[in-house]
Amino acid sequence: MEANMPKRKEPGKSLRIKVISMGNAEVGKSCIIKRYCEKRFVSKYLATIGIDYGVTKVQVRDREVKVNIFDMAGHPFFYEVRNEFYKDTQGVILVYDVGQKDSFDALDVWLAEMKQELGPHGNMENIVFVVCANKIDCTKHRCVDESEGRLWAESKGFLYFETSAQTGEGINEMFQTFYVSIVDLCENGGKHPVINSSASFTKEQADTIRRIRNSKDSWDMLGVKPGASRDEVNKAYRKLAVLLHPDKCVAPGSEDAFKAVVNARTALLKNIK
Numbered sequence: 106m107e108a109n110m111p112k113r114k115e116p117g118k119s120l121r122i123k124v125i126s127m128g129n130a131e132v133g134k135s136c137i138i139k140r141y142c143e144k145r146f147v148s149k150y151l152a153t154i155g156i157d158y159g160v161t162k163v164q165v166r167d168r169e170v171k172v173n174i175f176d177m178a179g180h181p182f183f184y185e186v187r188n189e190f191y192k193d194t195q196g197v198i199l200v201y202d203v204g205q206k207d208s209f210d211a212l213d214v215w216l217a218e219m220k221q222e223l224g225p226h227g228n229m230e231n232i233v234f235v236v237c238a239n240k241i242d243c244t245k246h247r248c249v250d251e252s253e254g255r256l257w258a259e260s261k262g263f264l265y266f267e268t269s270a271q272t273g274e275g276i277n278e279m280f281q282t283f284y285v286s287i288v289d290l291c292e293n294g295g296k297h298p299v300i301n302s303s304a305s306f307t308k309e310q311a312d313t314i315r316r317i318r319n320s321k322d323s324w325d326m327l328g329v330k331p332g333a334s335r336d337e338v339n340k341a342y343r344k345l346a347v348l349l350h351p352d353k354c355v356a357p358g359s360e361d362a363f364k365a366v367v368n369a370r371t372a373l374l375k376n377i378k
């Protein structure tokens with residue numbers, strides 16, 4: 106049996122699982138948990154000191170699931186306290202603040218910390234990850250859009266939800282889907298059911314969308330050198346169009362990327378003799 110699989114897993118029997126929260130300080134991890142468990146929101150920031158622990162019971166189909174929630178402190182200062190809590194986990198709530206790009210970029214760092222703490226024999230494959238793009242109520246400050254977050258999550262096979270601990274939007278749906286996925290995983294012997302095991306788009310498509318998003322000008326977007334010929338521009342365009350055409354590509358952000366590529370090609374061809 107896999108190291109982090111819960112002990113009791115016969116159909117219909119109760120199940121005990123461990124979930125942890127991860128993400129930078131102040132992104133709203135504790136508030137998300139509080140909103141779900143206590144149906145309330147606290148606007149004053151009370152930093153989690155090390156770890157907060159709570160237990161809750163949920164019903165998933167015919168199973169009663171006892172959930173042990175370990176709410177981690179995001180501040181680097183608490184690394185020594187939280188590092189021993191990564192093991193034997195079935196579910197991870199990964200949170201970032203849609204108004205703080207740093208907190209989105211830090212998700213990779215959080216995964217790396219967990220991987221390091223689990224050690225060479227640790228297995229992250231049999232854990233359900235859900236990404237919460239939190240504080241969506243703060244629309245004015247938003248700087249990480251849905252397609253960017255969804256692309257990151259789905260290209261890793263993670264669940265993705267837009268949430269607001271303040272208004273409650275997305276919170277119940279997120280937890281319900283999260284718990285169902287954990288139970289499915291447990292019932293499937295720790296393996297992701299086939300339909301969820303891989304993203305419905307390729308790594309090349311995801312990387313290309315990210316590259317287009319970050320390109321500095323039209324040449325860069327098409328991946329050609331400034332001053333390239335019409336032929337070179339058209340060739341590069343065709344390659345990207347095949348990869349990203351909305352009929353062929355379902356990756357989040359592909360439509361915008363496709364449109365941007367069409368516009369870049371048009372703009373470049375206007376000025377090439």
Ligand code: GTP
Nearest residue numbers: 131132133134135136148150153179240269270271
């Ligand atoms: P650490 O425990 O330090 O790691 O932080 P945390 O991620 O647990 O953050 P916490 O839940 O304590 O929330 C931080 C601040 O963000 C608090 O002032 C919350 O009121 C606020 N906050 C959390 N979620 C939301 C949200 O969805 N919308 C808004 N507007 N504010 C939020």
Ligand code: MG
Nearest residue numbers: 134135152153
């Ligand atoms: Mg907290």
